[in-house]
Amino acid sequence: MVDDVNYDREKLYQILSYYLNIKNINCSMYTYSSAEEFLRDFQNHEFAIIFLDISMSGMTGMQAAHEIRKIDKKVNIIFATVERSFALEGYEVHAVGYILKPFNPDKIYSVLDHILGDMETPQYISIKESRVTVKIMLDNLYFVEMRNHYAEFHTSTGVHRAYMTFDGLRNLIPDQLRFQCCCRGIIVNFDNVKKLEEQTIILKNDERVPISRSKKIEIRNAYATYAFDKTRKGAFYEH
Numbered sequence: 001m002v003d004d005v006n007y008d009r010e011k012l013y014q015i016l017s018y019y020l021n022i023k024n025i026n027c028s029m030y031t032y033s034s035a036e037e038f039l040r041d042f043q044n045h046e047f048a049i050i051f052l053d054i055s056m057s058g059m060t061g062m063q064a065a066h067e068i069r070k071i072d073k074k075v076n077i078i079f080a081t082v083e084r085s086f087a088l089e090g091y092e093v094h095a096v097g098y099i100l101k102p103f104n105p106d107k108i109y110s111v112l113d114h115i116l117g118d119m120e121t122p123q124y125i126s127i128k129e130s131r132v133t134v135k136i137m138l139d140n141l142y143f144v145e146m147r148n149h150y151a152e153f154h155t156s157t158g159v160h161r162a163y164m165t166f167d168g169l170r171n172l173i174p175d176q177l178r179f180q181c182c183c184r185g186i187i188v189n190f191d192n193v194k195k196l197e198e199q200t201i202i203l204k205n206d207e208r209v210p211i212s213r214s215k216k217i218e219i220r221n222a223y224a225t226y227a228f229d230k231t232r233k234g235a236f237y238e239h
Contacts, residue, residue, distance in 0.1 A: 001013060001016070001029065001030070001031045001032070001051045002031075002032045002033075002034070002035055002038045002050065002051065002052050002053060002056075002061065002064065003031075003032075003033070003051075003053035003056070003080065004033050004034055004053065004056040004057055004058075005053070006033070008053065008080070008101060008103070009031050009033070011102075011103055012051060012080070012103060012108075013029065013031060015103060015105045015108050016029060016108070016112075017029070018105070019105075019108070019109055019112055023116075025116075027048070030045070030047075034056060034057075034058055034059070035052070035056055035058065035059035035060065035061060035063065035064035036058055036059055038064065039059075039064060039067055039068075042068065042071070043071065047072075047075050048075065048076060049075070049076045049078065049112075049115060050068065050075055050076065050077050050078070051078050051079075051080055051099075052064055052065060052077060052078070052079050052080065053079075053080045053081070054079050054080065054081040054083075054098075055081065055082070055083075061079055061080075061081075062079075062093070065077050065079075065093040065095065066093055068093070069093050069094070073094075076096050076115050077093060077094070077095045077096065078095065078096060078097050078098060078099060078111060079095055079097075079098035079099070080098070080099050080100075080101060080103075081098055081099075081100065081101065082100065082101045096111070096114070096115060097111050097114075099111060123137065123138060123139075124136055124137045124138060125138065125172055125173070125174075127151075127153065127160060127162035127164075127172070128162055128163075129160050129161060129162055134160055134162075136153055136155055136160060137155075138174070138189070139191065140155045140156040140157060141153060141154070141155050141189050141192070142154045142155060142156070142188070142189055142192045142203045142204070142205055142207060143186060143187060143188040143189060143192075143203065143207070143209050144169060144173070144186070144187045145185060145186045145209075146166050146169065146185035146186070147185075149163060149164075149165070150162065150163055150164075151163075151164050151166075151168075151169045154207065156205065166185060169187065170187075173187055177190070177222070177225065177226045178190040178191050178226055180219060180222050180223075180226075181215070182201060182209060182210070182211050182212070182215060182219050183209065183210045183211060183212040183215065184212060186209055186210070188201055188203075188209055190222075190223055190226045190227075192204045192205070193223070194206075196211075196219075196220065196223055198211075198216075199211050199213070199216065201219075
């Protein structure tokens with residue numbers, strides 16, 4: 001919690017403490033009275049959520065957010081403000097929301113429920129490769145292809161192979177909108193798609209996977225739904 005107003009900082013601390021207590025969540029909380037103080041300490045911790053007051057003397061919360069994003073692309077940033085005029089700028093630093101002052105506990109609880117729901121989503125899967133357990137981060141997974149009773153996991157760090165059936169693969173991959181079967185024996189991660197062409201998906205690593213004719217409309221609709229859902233969830237929610 002970064003806020004140069006003592007009352008607001010203490011009030012937010014009380015609200016968050018109550019929420020964590022009723023949810024039985026054990027974590028550490030830190031408070032800072034300026035953005036500069038926070039940034040000096042930022043890299044000493046692995047923060048999950050950062051509440052930033054926008055209007056602070058010295059460095060503003062928005063300026064601090066830009067510095068945070070140079071180091072950490074994924075930490076959840078929530079702005080606290082008395083104004084509503086910062087929404088568009090908040091998109092630039094991928095903020096997950098902003099809360100208005102004076103603080104409404106129910107609105108803050110709603111923001112936290114949303115964030116914690118996403119954090120509970122599986123971050124990796126485990127496979128057996130040559131009798132060795134390998135963890136594959138879902139964010140790094142581009143696509144999976146079945147070949148001769150083996151699943152080939154194409155990731156940003158290379159290709160991993162595991163012996164399994166396609167049904168076994170479907171049970172292993174989380175039931176999420178971003179993972180779609182685009183062709184017989186191929187599951188693609190929409191998170192890592194750069195472009196959809198008529199019969200081909202081009203991934204961010206420039207690999208290409210086919211779209212079967214029978215799934216062309218289904219995949220296009222699924223990708224449109226995924227893109228809308230991602231925009232909605234990543235939108236700069238006002239609470």
